[in-house]
Amino acid sequence: MADDKALTRREDDFSAWYNEVVQRAELADHSPVRGSMVIRPWGYGIWERMQRALDDMFKATGHENAYFPLLIPMSFIEREKEHVKGFKPELAVVTHAGGKELEEPLVIRPTSETIIYSMYAKWIQSYRDLPLKLNQWANVMRWELRTRLFLRTSEFLWQEGHTAHATDQEAQEETREMLGVYRTFMEDWIAMPVVTGLKSESEKFAGAVRTYTCEAMMQDRRALQAGTTHHLGQNFSRQFDLTFQSEEGVEEYAWNTSWGVSTRLVGGMVMTHGDDTGIIVPPRLAPTQVVIVPIYRKDSERTGVVEKAAQMRDRLAAEGVRVRVDDRDHLNPGAKFWEWERKGVPFRIEIGPRDLAKEQVVVVGRVTAEGADRKAFLPEAQAVVEMPQRLEEFQLQLLETARARREAHSHRGVQSIDELKEVLEGPGGFVYTGWSGDPEVEDRVKAETGATLRCIPDPDFQSTEVPDRCVGGGEARMEAMWAKAY
Amino acid sequence: MADDKALTRREDDFSAWYNEVVQRAELADHSPVRGSMVIRPWGYGIWERMQRALDDMFKATGHENAYFPLLIPMSFIEREKEHVKGFKPELAVVTHAGGKELEEPLVIRPTSETIIYSMYAKWIQSYRDLPLKLNQWANVMRWELRTRLFLRTSEFLWQEGHTAHATDQEAQEETREMLGVYRTFMEDWIAMPVVTGLKSESEKFAGAVRTYTCEAMMQDRRALQAGTTHHLGQNFSRQFDLTFQSEEGVEEYAWNTSWGVSTRLVGGMVMTHGDDTGIIVPPRLAPTQVVIVPIYRKDSERTGVVEKAAQMRDRLAAEGVRVRVDDRDHLNPGAKFWEWERKGVPFRIEIGPRDLAKEQVVVVGRVTAEGADRKAFLPEAQAVVEMPQRLEEFQLQLLETARARREAHSHRGVQSIDELKEVLEGPGGFVYTGWSGDPEVEDRVKAETGATLRCIPDPDFQSTEVPDRCVGGGEARMEAMWAKAY
16 A cells, blocks of 8 residues: 555545545455455444444344355246346356256346245245244345445445245335334434435335435545345235235235345445545544544653553443554554544544653544634643543544535535536535426426435435426425436 | 154153254254254254353353454465365355356355455564454355254354464463363353363364363263364465564564364253253253242132242342243243153243242242152242352253263273273273383274374373373373364
8 A cells, every 4th residue: 555645635536536535544455356445443443333323223133143045046036027127137056066067047146135035935924924024144246347335336235134924014114114123223323414215216216115325425426326225015925925814814915124225335435434544433433533643752761651551441431432553663643643543533632751740641633613622731640530431432533524515515506417417516415395296397307407316305214395487387286306417 | 843742862862852952942953954954942042052151151261252254265265285175065145146156166154264364464474463363153054965054064153263273382371271271161150061172183184283172971872072172283374375573573473373163062051951851951051040930720729820930030030030921921831841851841830829829939849859859849938039049050060970870981991992992882981001102002993993093181181190001012102082072
């Protein structure tokens, strides 16, 4: 890594900045296999915390984890008409195994609806077996030509929830409950505010009746689709004979939902909070929240400050802070500061010989509220007891900053496609308009502006207003949010 | 599942018993993809607890998690001579992706040494970058013709640790430290005692200099290889140019280790503790440690006992017990007892209308020490406060029972291959003999008895004695432990 070369600035080339910062923060690296990435410990540690938080939320809403096969018979994928249309072009296919050609090719799962609902059909007989609410943490494969670390790779890690219900309404409630879980997670943990709503017909999941989405604004003002939940209706249950005997003794098809988020969220975190120094990790996700750097010039000074650093580490750990001491001897303090800032650790504590005498330390925040001092000289005890609160404030401040940025780049009152184009080519961001619901309008917007309909914002999740006029002319029936997207 | 049919008894057909019990306990199920299994919530919940415990132990010994690609170029696998010989026959190969034939076929990882050390070569330049100690939780694929749930499936879940060190000695220490971690985990968590030692040349990992193993005795007296650690020497670092500049400024090849355990451990747990009623889950691994079954005949009785059950659940949860109430109305208590016994939940609590009046509950252990009462009528408060200790005793008792069984079927003093054969065909079990170290003796034992050399027991982990005479004649240089194996 050319770490000595200055980082590209976001405003000069956001895309180059992203690629550099992800590698320099040691989040991930390119692998020798085209389209596949290596997630390095710092990136994986962030993903682990995302997993833990989401997993707790899934369990609290009555889901259990299970594991289904990586390989799916080609014939399964082909059963649901829309599903195969969506996924076939991206499949990786195993044709040989154990030294022989297979009778039927197997595909590496691009998503697991087909294999999972074929098993549900075996397990579910009666309404008493419903609802069945499972989640799987897994790797999936969608062959991509143009890949970007975390945002679009052939293999990625994700979770996929799959549920079966006795009624359409229960499935609908599940679809929306999990949408709410995703939204809460993204705001509370990633400090990434999202606009939540329904996808249009052209943007919904291949095989779904309806798809809901969380859309986040990145610093280049593009939208990132951060997580989706799907009401699958009976589309898959009909193809896989997933039936149950109802309370009235009638054989019926079950109603399914599926929902997923992936390692893409790590990319979303980077593009929401990073700056021209490096990435910034929200404290709740940071594998290390505080790094302590002992400062000394002579060996005689070393013992004292390293001891004090260890002592501070233990005291902070006792307060529940994830903390480490960077006592590497071959790097000077400046190099350490630079490395941890690049990696986005929320706070560092510096301890030098003079601090020792004064029983104080220097606490430096990775970022601070506007106008606030970045460096605070604090008595040791105060630095320790206040740290949990500082971390919590840091977390909230990241969310506030991201929200304010999004609001500053949200545009309402746009009346025509020409005007929409002007906004997107000028300031950019999220543009809210009226929409008739006509897909032809959607096509025209896409063709003329390059933007897509990100979602029909949902009043249950945020305030919305339905303008009178459709952006494509005529009367509006709903609100639409448009943006250029990843 | 033919749940109404009686379970095959272990002594009649251990293998049939195993297959039935794994499915009836809803640990796993066969999938439509030959050789791949589905891990159901009860089985996955046990695996999750194994993962959490191991992961904590890995982190406590200085390892971090990362994630490497699922697909490996065929040419990588072919680089290390012994490695390719061991794994090539079992590879699953992706030849097409994204609608096109690939220029170079990609294999689904059977293990990740090659892809991981190719990345280490990129990251490691200096002795200051060492040691590098990473672990990966992942799925792997080894195409198998004859498969058994958990024990041998084409796809399985595992962890693989991969480390790089500056010296042979450090790598050796790492190999043995992780062996100790595995042994501790297997005894403390799975309550599965193991014999720990070195593999012979013919049984070591394809590509290793030396392999250590943990061998557990199943109830049919066969050995299960439960986990292995490998000192890889410089075999892979030479193939992947994994070099570093030493403190003296000399370019050297790094020393590697790798080590792994898999979902096979769930099978080991079943075959160590299960009985003719079902499986038995050690409390530390049980997703549910205590199930509360409210007992009532009339609706008027229902409210009171269900309320009490919920109250007991909350009180037990407050003591740190993983507990649930089974309040399904369509099953009678007997059916519930049977289901939870089959699934191996350590304790159930029964609460009926008469108990309510007496402020008592009935605590029933899944198994108890010889001669102890299985049922205890206890005051509610006592049942609550004593439960953590009961669970701990249950855990220890499982280990003791398994250890006693193993000792009862361990044979020493065997002097010849004929005698070895007699023991293996008669009582069976683990047989300890002297060994010259001559692989020809190993071959003869295998040909004549069907047993393999499980390990050369290690005095650092258990008491061993080296007999004077080799089982194949002549002088012994070491002790060997032989058994028929899974």
